[in-house]
Amino acid sequence: MGKLTGLLKRRGAPETHTVLVCQGTGCQSSKSDQIQAALQQEIVQLGLSDRVKVKSTGCHGFCQRGPTLIIEPDGIFYTRVKAQDVPEIARCHLDDGQIIDRLLYQHPGTLEAVSHYHDIPFYKKQQRLIMRNCGQINPEDIQDYLDTGGYQALRNVLSGMTPEQVIAEIRRSGLRGRGGAGFPTGQKWQFCRDSAAPQKFVICNADEGDPGAFMDRGIMEGDPYTILEGFTIAAYAIGASQGYIYVRAEYPLAIKRLRIALKQAREHGFVGDHILDSDFSFDVTIKEGAGAFVCGEETALMASIEGKRGMPRARPPFPAQSGLWGQPTNINNVKTLASIPVILTRGAEWYSSIGTETSKGTAVFALTGKIANSGLVEVPMGTALRQIIYDIGGGVPGGKSFKAAQTGGPSGGCLPADFLDLPVDYESLTQAGSIMGSGGLVIMDEATCMVDIARYFLSFTQHESCGKCVPCRVGTKQMLEILKDITTGKGRAGDIDLLVRLGNSIKVGSLCGLGRTAPNPALTSIRYFRDEYDAHIRDHRCPAGVCQELA
Amino acid sequence: MRSERGDLIAILQEVQARFGYLPEEAMRQVARFVAVPESQVYGVATFYSQFRLTPGGRKTVRVCQGTACHVQGEAQILAAIKKEMGVVPGTTAPGGDFGLETVACLGACSLAPNMTVDGDVHGQLTPAKAVEIISRLVEKR
Ligand SMILES: Cc1cc2nc3c(=O)[nH]c(=O)nc-3n(C[C@H](O)[C@H](O)[C@H](O)COP(=O)(O)O)c2cc1C
Ligand code: FES
Numbered sequence: 001m002g003k004l005t006g007l008l009k010r011r012g013a014p015e016t017h018t019v020l021v022c023q024g025t026g027c028q029s030s031k032s033d034q035i036q037a038a039l040q041q042e043i044v045q046l047g048l049s050d051r052v053k054v055k056s057t058g059c060h061g062f063c064q065r066g067p068t069l070i071i072e073p074d075g076i077f078y079t080r081v082k083a084q085d086v087p088e089i090a091r092c093h094l095d096d097g098q099i100i101d102r103l104l105y106q107h108p109g110t111l112e113a114v115s116h117y118h119d120i121p122f123y124k125k126q127q128r129l130i131m132r133n134c135g136q137i138n139p140e141d142i143q144d145y146l147d148t149g150g151y152q153a154l155r156n157v158l159s160g161m162t163p164e165q166v167i168a169e170i171r172r173s174g175l176r177g178r179g180g181a182g183f184p185t186g187q188k189w190q191f192c193r194d195s196a197a198p199q200k201f202v203i204c205n206a207d208e209g210d211p212g213a214f215m216d217r218g219i220m221e222g223d224p225y226t227i228l229e230g231f232t233i234a235a236y237a238i239g240a241s242q243g244y245i246y247v248r249a250e251y252p253l254a255i256k257r258l259r260i261a262l263k264q265a266r267e268h269g270f271v272g273d274h275i276l277d278s279d280f281s282f283d284v285t286i287k288e289g290a291g292a293f294v295c296g297e298e299t300a301l302m303a304s305i306e307g308k309r310g311m312p313r314a315r316p317p318f319p320a321q322s323g324l325w326g327q328p329t330n331i332n333n334v335k336t337l338a339s340i341p342v343i344l345t346r347g348a349e350w351y352s353s354i355g356t357e358t359s360k361g362t363a364v365f366a367l368t369g370k371i372a373n374s375g376l377v378e379v380p381m382g383t384a385l386r387q388i389i390y391d392i393g394g395g396v397p398g399g400k401s402f403k404a405a406q407t408g409g410p411s412g413g414c415l416p417a418d419f420l421d422l423p424v425d426y427e428s429l430t431q432a433g434s435i436m437g438s439g440g441l442v443i444m445d446e447a448t449c450m451v452d453i454a455r456y457f458l459s460f461t462q463h464e465s466c467g468k469c470v471p472c473r474v475g476t477k478q479m480l481e482i483l484k485d486i487t488t489g490k491g492r493a494g495d496i497d498l499l500v501r502l503g504n505s506i507k508v509g510s511l512c513g514l515g516r517t518a519p520n521p522a523l524t525s526i527r528y529f530r531d532e533y534d535a536h537i538r539d540h541r542c543p544a545g546v547c548q549e550l551a
Numbered sequence: 552m553r554s555e556r557g558d559l560i561a562i563l564q565e566v567q568a569r570f571g572y573l574p575e576e577a578m579r580q581v582a583r584f585v586a587v588p589e590s591q592v593y594g595v596a597t598f599y600s601q602f603r604l605t606p607g608g609r610k611t612v613r614v615c616q617g618t619a620c621h622v623q624g625e626a627q628i629l630a631a632i633k634k635e636m637g638v639v640p641g642t643t644a645p646g647g648d649f650g651l652e653t654v655a656c657l658g659a660c661s662l663a664p665n666m667t668v669d670g671d672v673h674g675q676l677t678p679a680k681a682v683e684i685i686s687r688l689v690e691k692r
Contacts, residue, residue: 026659029672063661212618214658249564249601250657252670290560290599293655307559307585309598366660368619374661406618442618456621460655466598 016051017094020070022135024059024221025214025253027066031083035067038083042090052094055144058222058257060135061376062122065105070117070135077117078103108372108394122373125391127354129362130338131378134222139257142264145225151270153341154229157236158278163193166237170340172348174360179205179296179333180411180438181513182359182426188330191320192238195328200240203305203324203331204231206247206254207289207296210409211460213440215364216334218376220247220254223338224261228284230340232271235282238330243284244305249291258286293410293464297512298331300466311466312512333438335364355381359425359436369406369442372397377441379424386420389443400445404529408437410457410464411517413524414450433524435517449546450529451536455483457521461514472515475506479522488549491537496526559585559595563602572603608643608650610669610688614681617656619663624678628664629653631678636685649688 021027021036036054043052060068065079069089076099078089085103092098104113105120114120128134137144145151157166171186192200204227208216219227227245235243247255262284265271273281287305294300295310302324304310323329339361343351352360359381365388367377372394379388385405389395396402404414407424413434415422422428426436444453462476479502485491503519510516526533535541542550562585566577573596582589596602614632616625632651633639643650649668659665662674666681673684 025657025672026662026674029659029662029665029674063659066662208658209655211616211621211656212660213656214660217658248658250654288561288564289601290564291601291654292599304560305557307557307595308591309594368660368663369622374619409618440618442622444622448622453621456618464655 015097016053016073018053018055018072019094020055020057020060020072020135022058022060022066022068023056023139024063024066024218025251026059026063027068028253030067032067032081035069035081035083035086038086039090042086043094046090046095048090048094055138056140057135057137058139059218059376061131061218062120062373063376064374075117076115077105077120079105108397121394122375122377122392125387126378127362127380128378129342129354130226130335130364131219131222131376132342133226134218134376137223137225139222139224140260142225142261142268145223149345150225150341151229151268153344154232154270155276157233157344158276158280163237163239166233166344167193169344169348170237173343173351174348174355175336175339175343175351176359176426177333178335178339178364178438180408180435182436185332185336188320188332189234189237191318192240192328192330195321197328199242199327200238201324201327201329202231202235202238202240202243203298203301203329204243204245204334204337205296205298205301205331206245206251206258206334207301208248208251208334208438209293209296209464210411210438210440212368212406212442213366213409213438215366215376215439217251217254218366219334219338219364220251221257224254224258225265226338226341227258227334228261228265228271230337231284232275232282233340233344234330234332234337236280238328240330241282243282244287244324245284246287246289246295246301246305248289255286255288262286292466293460294466294512294514297514299512301331302329309466311468312514314511335439356423356425358427363424363436363439365439365441367393367441367443370396370398370400370445370448371443381425382423384421384423385415388424388441389420393443396443396445398445400447402443403446403448404444404450406434406442406444406453406521407440408435408517408520409440410461411435411513411520412437412440413520414444414453414528415524416528418528433527434520447544447546449487449542449544450525450532451483451487451542452544452546454522454525455480455487458483458518461518465514465518469509469511469515471506471509472511472518475502475509476515476518478502479506479519483522486533486536487542487547489536489540489547491533493537495537496530496533499523500526556585556587559587559592560599563592563596567602570606572606575604608647610649611652612649612666612668612685612688613652613654613657614640614666615655615657615659615664616653617660617663619660620656620665623663625664627678628666628676628681631682632685635682636689644689646689649685
């Protein structure tokens with residue numbers, strides 16, 4: 001290919017390039033902003049400005065190999081680019097059309113260099129719907145979004161669909177909430193639509209508190225427009241005139257890009273009064289969280305928007321009847337909303353052809369931990385774990401063996417190798433004792449101690465428990481103390497049964513989802529890795545060699 | 552009235568951005584401004600982990616304790632910082648050069664283990680690398 005483009009140039013064909021430089025949080029941490037500035041300068045110096053365009057994009061998903069850049073139209077993918085590589089990229093590739101082999105992705109198995117973005121196994125096996133624009137468009141330029149067909153869905157909706165028709169289409173698509181529980185989105189919208197009230201609200205839940213998860217962050221940084229478009233359509237469907245996007249404070253870049261997107265959308269008449277000259281008016285406020293995991297829970301989140309401590313409350317009444325400031329409120333996750341425009345432009349039928357019987361569309365995972373290719377991955381619902389971990393993720397590095405896949409964060413569980421062929425969807429993961437959750441997928445190898453992981457999650461939930469209800473406040477503390485004992489060699493016979501009994505009562509007795517799911521990491525690890533607990537308690541031995549006191 | 556109360560958290564965030572923490576007198580004034588009891592302002596300030604009631608260091612180092620970072624050895628990083636720099640999470644280095652905190656996930660999990668210095672992410676850390684970055688904060692005086 002390098003030779004081919006070189007040839008093209010020598011024949012005098014005008015060779016134009018667009019360089020997509022990732023400016024996601026991951027790549028920026030390794031100075032992709034400086035790389036872009038240096039590249040821009042080099043291009044000017046070489047007099048290439050009229051045929052080479054440099055464009056910032058959001059996350060390409062392959063953060064681990066960052067900083068990454070893609071050179072279009074050929075789709076050449078360079079990884080781990082450093083500032084000192086820039087002159088060579090400008091001279092050899094952009095001017096001379098020669099591919100620079102040493103910057104290409106190297107297949108970990110065959111050690112072969114792969115030049116094209118689409119041929120890299122990490123991308124090849126993905127199906128990107130929600131993240132279709134991430135890494136492709138400039139997330140700070142609405143024109144780029146419009147050029148890819150952005151805001152067509154909203155135009156269609158406002159020019160020819162009633163709210164009922166929109167809801168019917170979303171129901172037909174089979175879309176379920178991506179925030180964790182998987183509630184059917186169309187049905188949720190219908191409940192809120194049916195609640196009569198002069199004022200209704202919509203909320204975009206961008207709190208993403210699960211440790212080890214950054215899907216929503218990637219989407220906000222890569223394509224904030226599609227979230228806003230889906231959000232506006234949701235507001236139209238339920239009849240809301242005001243929306244809030246509640247974003248984690250730890251995500252400054254996502255907040256910045258959402259603010260820019262909102263400003264531009266307002267200037268283009270996609271947000272504000274009489275949107276696209278229709279009767280529909282809708283405004284959006286961005287709210288920053290202040291560091292409380294429980295605020296991802298919908299009732300706590302609403303308390304936080306109201307300026308209070310983020311305490312959950314009992315449901316019913318559900319937010320659809322009485323939510324923010326007592327008014328009917330619809331709350332959806334970032335990925336749920338980002339799915340709306342693509343469903344409406346391509347149709348419910350097309351969307352529901354992707355996925356499994358009960359779970360439609362795609363799932364976005366943050367694939368991390370002991371994995372060769374770490375990053376953001378989007379696959380059809382029903383894809384087997386093995387495919388995600390081995391085909392896309394490249395397996396466990398360092399010659400170690402796979403031990404467990406953790407899904408669902410502190411509400412989920414660790415699944416052992418027996419489940420590698422499990423087609424991943426809401427039902428199958430719940431049946432296995434974990435949950436789909438919002439998309440964190442942490443891979444653990446033989447050097448990970450499952451008792452330590454259970455202790456880790458319990459200390460997280462115990463710390464984040466808001467303290468309102470007793471089962472969660474006191475129960476998680478008791479579980480944590482027992483797990484601490486086990487990991488420090490003070491475990492006693494009977495501890496495992498006690499953990500199971502405690503866990504089950506916390507699950508039934510707690511007020512909100514935090515407590516009701518907090519025991520899951522401990523309960524699943526007991527279910528699948530009981531021998532590790534036995535080794536700690538009976539033999540005072542940590543098989544993985546993690547627990548210091550037992551080493 | 553309603554919107555002002557809803558702005559309480561945002562106002563406290565601005566106060567903290569200005570002073571680096573929430574001084575008592577500032578919280579009193581915020582309470583009067585938003586017209587809520589002082590106890591409520593204090594309640595909010597203590598509920599959210601972002602807020603601090605005492606001054607921090609000149610720089611803030613946050614070591615990630617998220618799942619991906621935990622699996623990739625966050626504990627060794629904190630242990631090294633404690634051993635080499637004598638600072639544990641929740642405290643400030645002698646002389647006030649930096650404050651050390653922990654955070655549950657920075658959203659840069661592919662680069663685990665991570666930490667931030669005043670918001671800038673440093674990824675793929677080793678204990679030695681983390682100590683080196685932090686030492687530079689001290690030497691810069
Ligand atoms: C403790 C706790 C934390 C949660 N955190 C989040 C979160 O960070 N993001 C999110 O979208 N949903 C979170 N949820 C789920 C929300 O309560 C709610 O179900 C979701 O936002 C609904 O959106 P969906 O229907 O689009 O999934 C959390 C729930 C609980 C119990
Ligand atoms: S777990 Fe450390 S950045 Fe996500």
